[in-house]
Amino acid sequence: MKQPQSDDIIEILLDYFENRKTFQAETIVTVPAASYTDATRWHAEMDVIFKRVPLMLALSCEMPKPGDYKAMEIAGLPVLLARDRAGVVRASLNVCSHRWSPLVDEGRGNCARFTCPFHGWTYGADGKLLGIAERAKFGELDVAAHGLKALPCEERSGLIFACLTPGMSLDLDGYYGAMLDACAKMEMKDWTFLGAHVVEGANWKVAVDTFLEAYHFGTLHAKTLTGQPSNIVHFEGIHGPHFRNSYPTDAIGNLRQVPRSQWSQRQHECFEFLWTFFPNIVVNLHARETTLFNQILPGPTPERSRNVMLFARRDAPKDQADREDIEKRIKRLHDIVREEDYAISLQIQKSLASQAHEGLLFGRNERGNQFFHEWVDWYLQADEASPRPVM
Numbered sequence: 001m002k003q004p005q006s007d008d009i010i011e012i013l014l015d016y017f018e019n020r021k022t023f024q025a026e027t028i029v030t031v032p033a034a035s036y037t038d039a040t041r042w043h044a045e046m047d048v049i050f051k052r053v054p055l056m057l058a059l060s061c062e063m064p065k066p067g068d069y070k071a072m073e074i075a076g077l078p079v080l081l082a083r084d085r086a087g088v089v090r091a092s093l094n095v096c097s098h099r100w101s102p103l104v105d106e107g108r109g110n111c112a113r114f115t116c117p118f119h120g121w122t123y124g125a126d127g128k129l130l131g132i133a134e135r136a137k138f139g140e141l142d143v144a145a146h147g148l149k150a151l152p153c154e155e156r157s158g159l160i161f162a163c164l165t166p167g168m169s170l171d172l173d174g175y176y177g178a179m180l181d182a183c184a185k186m187e188m189k190d191w192t193f194l195g196a197h198v199v200e201g202a203n204w205k206v207a208v209d210t211f212l213e214a215y216h217f218g219t220l221h222a223k224t225l226t227g228q229p230s231n232i233v234h235f236e237g238i239h240g241p242h243f244r245n246s247y248p249t250d251a252i253g254n255l256r257q258v259p260r261s262q263w264s265q266r267q268h269e270c271f272e273f274l275w276t277f278f279p280n281i282v283v284n285l286h287a288r289e290t291t292l293f294n295q296i297l298p299g300p301t302p303e304r305s306r307n308v309m310l311f312a313r314r315d316a317p318k319d320q321a322d323r324e325d326i327e328k329r330i331k332r333l334h335d336i337v338r339e340e341d342y343a344i345s346l347q348i349q350k351s352l353a354s355q356a357h358e359g360l361l362f363g364r365n366e367r368g369n370q371f372f373h374e375w376v377d378w379y380l381q382a383d384e385a386s387p388r389p390v391m
Contacts, residue, residue: 151166179277228248280297
């Protein structure tokens with residue numbers, strides 16, 4: 001679908017700002033507490049969502065050089081991303097084909113080949129088995145048939161995607177659509193990776209919920225998000241379950257005195273976008289400033305998740321002063337998420353066992369949350385012929 005231009009978004013947000021309005025859904029929605037606690041449902045979410053849809057697993061700038069790798073756990077599966085000598089990123093399960101030991105610990109690094117710490121079997125970045133320690137004593141083995149278990153993987157628009165189920169097709173265009181076009185325009189392939197922070201959180205959907213509305217800005221973030229009006233947001237469906245929010249700043253009120261032809265030049269100071277890549281990536285996408293990619297990974301139980309906060313920017317730090325400014329911004333964002341959003345999310349997770357109310361309410365002003373849960377429910381129905389949610 002054709003997306004509104006920035007001037008159109010500004011016009012909408014100006015109307016919201018001047019008239020104290022916001023995007024409105026048709027009705028209030030109740031989500032049962034069991035959606036966040038039921039183990040059977042949680043396993044279904046892992047099986048039919050996380051293990052079947054194309055997931056964004058890394059930024060290209062996290063592992064830009066041949067030999068770079070990233071190891072992580074997603075939905076209980078150990079995943080290894082590695083860039084081979086030709087520059088192609090491969091994904092596989094981080095499991096030796098001999099006695100199933102993980103090859104490397106979670107994290108990032110660079111190496112020419114992976115050596116199993118248990119018995120010393122070695123593998124290339126392409127997943128091929130290169131060597132068996134003391135092969136003559138081990139016995140005859142078809143080396144070609146005992147490489148790492150490959151996962152569908154593709155690098156596009158500065159992002160690295162994979163599916164956690166071997167052999168599945170990876171239709172990025174069909175799944176992400178215009179989301180990839182937006183990333184391509186940002187030229188993220190050549191960005192600079194600035195680091196990552198990990199924040200432990202509640203159920204993965206509780207964690208996502210905190211990013212999808214502006215209703216809490218004036219209370220939970222009263223001291224930290226100054227200059228950003230509370231409870232004013234615009235939602236746009238981008239493609240399928242993916243959408244973006246637009247948030248104004250107080251500076252947007254000054255634009256009535258500025259010719260419309262100049263609005264786009266001041267976009268960065270009067271509003272910002274927040275993009276949701278279903279199911280688990282929420283991005284504060286900036287053209288010039290530090291961009292935060294919230295990579296929300298389910299934990300080992302329904303009650304836990306991890307937010308791997310990835311930070312990147314188009315331009316590398318210019319000098320020491322610029323680097324220090326970047327570090328201050330990263331610390332600020334990390335502290336807001338950890339000490340405000342995630343602190344209250346962990347408290348909510350405890351409350352979910354109390355059966356205090358019928359369910360969690362999402363108001364007409366919280367359409368992003370409603371839409372997100374509608375898509376989770378759609379996938380769990382396992383009926384692709386059923387009507388798809390629309391924004």
